[in-house]
Amino acid sequence: MSVDAVSREGMVFMSGAFVVATAVTSHVIYGLRRQVRTAMRLGQYQLGRKLGEGGMGIVHEATHLMLRRPTAVKLLPVEKVGERTVARFEREVQQTSRLEHPNSVRIYDYGRTPDGQFYYAMEYLDGVTLEQLVAREGPLPEARAAHILAQAAHALAEAHDLGLVHRDIKPANLMICDRGRIPDTVKVLDFGLVKLTDEPEQGLDITHANTIVGTPQYLAPEAIRDADAVGPASDVYALGAVGFFLVTGRHVFTGKSVVEICAQHLSATPERPSDVLGRAVDPDYEALIADCLEKDPAARPRDGAELADAIERLQLPGWTVEDARAWWDGFSSRETSDDVGTAPTQLAADAGSVGNTQLAVDLGERG
Secondary structure, eight states: OOHHHHHHHHHHHHHHHHHHHHHHHHHHHHHHHHHHHHHTEETTEEEEEEEEEETTEEEEEEEETTTOOEEEEEEEOGGGOOHHHHHHHHHHHHHHTTOOOTTBOOEEEEEEOTTSOEEEEEEOOOEEEHHHHHHHHOSOOHHHHHHHHHHHHHHHHHHHHTTEEOSOOSGGGEEEEEETTEEEEEEEOOOTTOEETTSOHHHHTSSOTTEEEEOGGGOOHHHHHOGGGOOHHHHHHHHHHHHHHHHHSSOSSOOSSHHHHHHHHHHOOOOOHHHHHTSOOOHHHHHHHHHHTOSSGGGSOSSHHHHHHHHHTTOOOSOOHHHHHHHHHTHHHHOOSOOOSSSOOOOOOSSSSOOSOOEEEEGGGOO
8 A cells, every 4th residue: 555545544534533523522512511501490491690699599690481581580599598598588589479569579480499499580670779870870860869769669658558668778779770661760679678567577587586687877776776666667767868878979877887877877867968968959858858867767757658759749850751761871881890780789888887788686696
C-alpha cells in the first residue's frame, strides 16, 4: 500500500473518530441541558432567573408551560421546611389569595413538589418598588405621592375588611408598574407577616408570641409596645411613614440602632416634610401625613378605607395621567443597573446604620 493510501485511510479514520466524538459530546451537552431544564421545572412552571431572596423564600421569574404566562414563583427551600415555617408560608399564600383588589398582588397557584419543596405562583410584575423609585428619582411631587398612597390604601382597605393586617408596609413592599397601559399602578407585595385581627397571635403560634414584627423605620408605636395591639391603624401609620419618605427621600426616624429608632416612634415628634426639605409642601398633604403618624391609633384614620377617602379629598395638582405616561414611556431608557422585577431589593437606609430590614425581636430576651 502506498504512503498516500495509508495517509488517506488515516485521515478517514480520524475524520470518522471526530464525527463520533462530536456526536457523543453533543449528546452529552443536550442531556445536561435537558437535566438543567428539568431541574428548573416546578410542576407546570419553568423557572428562570432568581429575582430575589428573603427570610421566607426565594422568588424566581417563571413561565407557565401551558399558558405561556409570565409568572413569579416563590419557593420555600427544603432546608427551611419546619412546622412553623410551613404554617407561616401556607398562611401567607392562603390569606393573600383571598385578596381581589387590583392593587394587591394576585396569587395563581400553590403546591408542593414530590421532594417536599413548597411553592406558590403569583403575577409577575415588571416595575420598581417605591424604595427603588425614590433612590433613582429623588423626592416625588406631592400629587404623585398621593396618587400612589391612595391606591395602596384602597388595597389595604380590602385586607382590613377581611380582618387582615399587613404589618410590613414599607417602600420595598410597594411596587409601581405600567399595567394595561395604566401608568403608576400600585401593587402591595409580601403578606408574609400578615396578622388576622380576630385571632390572637399566641393562638396561631406561627410567629413567636411577645415579638416585635415588622421593619424598624415603619413600626407603629403599638407594634413596639404590644404585638397583640396591632390593627388596621398600624398599617395606616406605616403608610403615613411611606408618604413621608416619598416626598422627602428619607425615613421619618433614623438612628444607629433598632432601639434608638423604636424609641423615637414611641415618643419623638416627626419633623414636617417642609422642614426636612427647606421648602413648602402642600399643607393638606403634610397635615394628613401628620395624622397618620399620630402616636395614638385612635387619632389616626382608622383603616385603609378611611385613609383612602382622606387622600382622595386632597385633589392635589401637579401630576397628571399625561405626566405618568411620559415617565413610563421613558422608563426603559433611564434604566440603570438597578435590579428591577417582582422581588423588592433591600437597600440600605439613607441615614444611620440600621438597614431597612425585617425585624423580629423577642421581648422576653430584651432584658
